[in-house]
Structures are given as C-alpha cells and as structure tokens.
Amino acid sequence: MTNSNDMPLAAKPIERAAHRRLDEAWLEEAFARKDVLVLLMRNGEPFVHPGRDSGLVWMGPEAARLSPGSPRLFLGEDKAGTPVFALDLPERFALEGSLIEGAGEFLDFRAAAGSIPDMDGNCASTARSIFMWHQSHRFCSKCGSESAMVEAGWKRQCPSCGAEHFPRTDPVAIMLAVKDGKALIGRQKMWPPGFYSCLAGFCEPGETIEQAAAREIFEEAGVVADAAGAEYVACQPWPFPSSLMVGLILEAEGFDISIDEKEIEVARWVTQEEMVRILNHSHEEIFGPPPMAIAHHIMKVWSEKDH
C-alpha cells in the first residue's frame, strides 16, 4: 500500500490544534506574535516568491496591516509551537503600492504547488479549500440569510436561523481498471493532446468508494469492473475546490470499451511496460499526470506490481 501520508499536498501536516479555534483572545495574540507564520492567498492563488520553483512567501505579524478586514484562517501550530495562519486577500487587492510589492506574485495553485515544499503545500492546500468554501457559502443554505465565518475559519454560523455549516470535503474515486496485465486510462477533451490519466468521479450519497469507482468506469468507458475486489491504494486532499481523492485498483471483466462522449474523449488499455514509459516520459504518444497528483502514484503502484 502507498502511504497517504507521503502524498503531495498531504505530507508533513502541522498540528491543527483545533482547541485553539474557539479561543479568540489566544488567536488575536498569536497573530501578533513576532514569529507568527502567515501565508497569503488571493482568490485561491498562493503568494509565492518571484520566479517559479521558489515556494510560499511567509509573512510575519505585519500581515495584519495588509488588509485588516480580510478573513484569517488558523491552520495550526508547527513542531516548534509556532502559530500558522492564512490570510484571504480580496480579489481586488492590488500588489502595486502595497506592503508586499516586489516580494512575490500570486500564482495559479496548480502551477505553484509542484514547487512548494511539503509542509507549506499542505498549509496552502488546506487554506485554498477553506477559502474557496467561504466564497461559495456566504449564505445559509437552510434559510438564505448571510452567514458569518466563526471558529477561526472552520465554521459558518447563521445569525438568523442559527444553523451551523462546516466546510465540505467531497470524496472522489480515482482508479485504474485492470485486467491481464493491462490498465485502463482515458482522457478528457479539454486536456492537452497526449495527456491521459486515471478515470475518476464523485462518490454519491448511498454508495461506497468502491461502488463509485465501478459505476464511473462503467458510465465513462462501458467497462464492467468488480467493486467487491477493489484494492485501496492511498488518498490525497485535492483543493479544486474541496476533493478528497481516494485511489483504487479494480479488476475488470473484459476489454471492450464504449465511451460516454460527454465524460471522456477516449479510453484505452495500456500494458505495464507502456505505463512505465508513460510515467517516465518516453512513451511515443502518451504522457501522464505529474507526481503532484495521486493518479501518478496509482499508475506507478500498478506499473511496479508483479503479474
């Protein structure tokens, strides 16, 4: 089994210290500490050092002056007990003329994440999911009133009907159907030419992750696979905006493919030898997902199996 703890965006998490979330006096003091670590985000984009491959810019207490009313998320405490926060800057926040002009740039999360070190990547991933959730959940789904962020970003509360709302985490099955030394991969029309990956889809209420995997393989590619024998590989948080990718390998009953063109453009069976070349970029037609994505690891686990 692959170790979920090693998955990119999940590795080296800080202690979430959830008991601090209700302690507003402590939070206020912590954000003012000289050693506080504050990451900046604007519309889901992390603030990173200029130029690629250089990681997050961590601010200190001066972050409080950047945009005083902006939502603050308490992420936890690092190994030394240092408090770690994220600050969500307004979409209209201008770098020019600000305190942080020249210190870095707001970069698309996918572009940035590959080069952010482990702990920082997990913090940024968590912050992105939570901030995107606040953006799309400003109003109470029960009564329609505007709700308020509470508990250091980890809850919203409706002042009108009192309903409590917690951040979503959407489980997604992501999987390889395999048979006789071959694995099924596919591509969506919007993906770059030659890019193939695992099939995937959201788990619905009332089904297991294994059943969701088998259902999606059948819906997308017309291949019948065995939910009962599914092998769990690992899982990975995926902040686009709030998925939890759960990786599986399932035995298929046959090779016949029948595509649902609304879902994917094409699917095909590849051998283990091809899979190795897909992952090391020596396949003549196909390239696969980067190591940042769990799909890469599922494909790798299977490519290294004895058959």
Add this chain to the structure above:
Amino acid sequence: MTNSNDMPLAAKPIERAAHRRLDEAWLEEAFARKDVLVLLMRNGEPFVHPGRDSGLVWMGPEAARLSPGSPRLFLGEDKAGTPVFALDLPERFALEGSLIEGAGEFLDFRAAAGSIPDMDGNCASTARSIFMWHQSHRFCSKCGSESAMVEAGWKRQCPSCGAEHFPRTDPVAIMLAVKDGKALIGRQKMWPPGFYSCLAGFCEPGETIEQAAAREIFEEAGVVADAAGAEYVACQPWPFPSSLMVGLILEAEGFDISIDEKEIEVARWVTQEEMVRILNHSHEEIFGPPPMAIAHHIMKVWSEKDH
C-alpha cells in the same frame, strides 16, 4: 480486507442509471409504469410494514396520488430494468385518511434499517441522505436565493445566480487504535450505559483519511497513533445525514489515555478476547455496535486477526 460491497446499507445496490436523470419525459413515464417501485419517506423516516422486522412498503404508480407536489427522487433501475423511485412526503402528511392508512408506519431510520433487506436498505439510505440534503439546502449558498431541485433529485440549481449544488457526502474516519494485542474503544456520554464503539470524526479539508483518524484519536483520547501505517478496512454510507464512514486500524505509540471530555466520556483498551465477548454480548460490562454499523465490522476484523 473486508468487502465494502457487503456492508449494511451498501449491499446489493441497484444500477443508478444516471443518464436517465436528465430525461424528464422518460422519468414521467417511468413513474406511471405499472411495475414501478416507489419507497416512501417522511422527514427521513422510511415507510415500513406494520410491526418490526418486516421491511419497506413498496408502492406502485398509485404513489403519484399520495402527495402530488412532493419531491421525487429517481434511485435507478433494478436488475430487471424496473424503475425505482423515492417520494418525500411533507412533514405534516397524515397517515390517517390517506391512501396508505393501515399499510404501514413511518419508523425511525436506525430502528427500521436493521430489518430492511439489502437492496431496500441501500435505496432507503440513499433516499434519506438526498432528502435530508434538500431540506437543509433549500437556499443557494452563493447568493441566498431559493434554489430548485433538478435532475430527478440529484442537483439543485439557483434560478438567480445559476450556481449548481450537488448533494454532500461527508467522509468520516472511524477507527481502532491498536497496540500489543489491545484496541482502544470509547463512549460518548449520550450513549446507553455500557455501550462502547470505535472513535470517529469528520475528515477536514487538506487532510487524508488516515491523518484525520490519527488526529481524532489524539484529540479525543490523547493517544498518538501512526497515520502512515494505517490499514484500510472498508467503507460504508451512513445517512445521518450524509456521512461516508471510512474504517481504519492504526498502530498506537503508547497506552496512556487523556480524555477530551467534550468529545467522549471515557476510553479504554480491551484485549482481543474481550472484543470477541463485546461483539457476542457476553462481556460483563460492555456491549458494542450492531452489525448494521461499520464499527462492528472493524472491531470484528481486528478481533479475528492473528497476533
């Protein structure tokens, strides 16, 4: 590995036939078919035959006359291609004087579910999750307008801002921390005296299921466990209201317990021999969760392991 496909409330699922959800003409016709199968629910309670242990009452097309404006959920097609629906009756719907007076009773889901056969249990579980979601998500979380149920119950759409909303599925880690032939179980104050079960807690954005399990064990019982070595057991949909319980077994580092009294009342280590007696009701002090719950199966898997 336990087979998630065999878990109560997950076993023998019908074909969801998701492509039908958009075909309103087909759905209308299907609901009017002589052989249609319609289950009834009122405020999350399934309509079951009178007296316990007798399962769901399945209605035919006459269900349309019960409460014409009530939400209809398309659950899928059974093996014979028969369409299966669920009808959500208003909370104020009175059995007395209705078409179904005397045919059964609305029963608390937990009380009813243990005696509902597999396929029916999965249908009822799915219906409960979806209907509870509609009840708590009448309004658009993005703009506050009243949204509408579309796609045969599987989506809500906002007529004002156009946002689409999908049913929630909340992943929950449910686990045993184990060490040297002992396992950690606990109880909440509100549970019946003597009842103990696995510890459990919601997965948060940015963490893996394994990390959520280790975090909860530490938060609730003060026990440090190893997320990296967690063993996946199985998962189970749990419609209270929309959980996906993911079962794990983790190695603990030590036996010392320090309870968070807000979360649980007590936790204790039990031997494998005790666990067997807890599950077969011969333990002098403790009884455990029923076979309907995944906790039972996690405890059973561990009690049968070689050590």
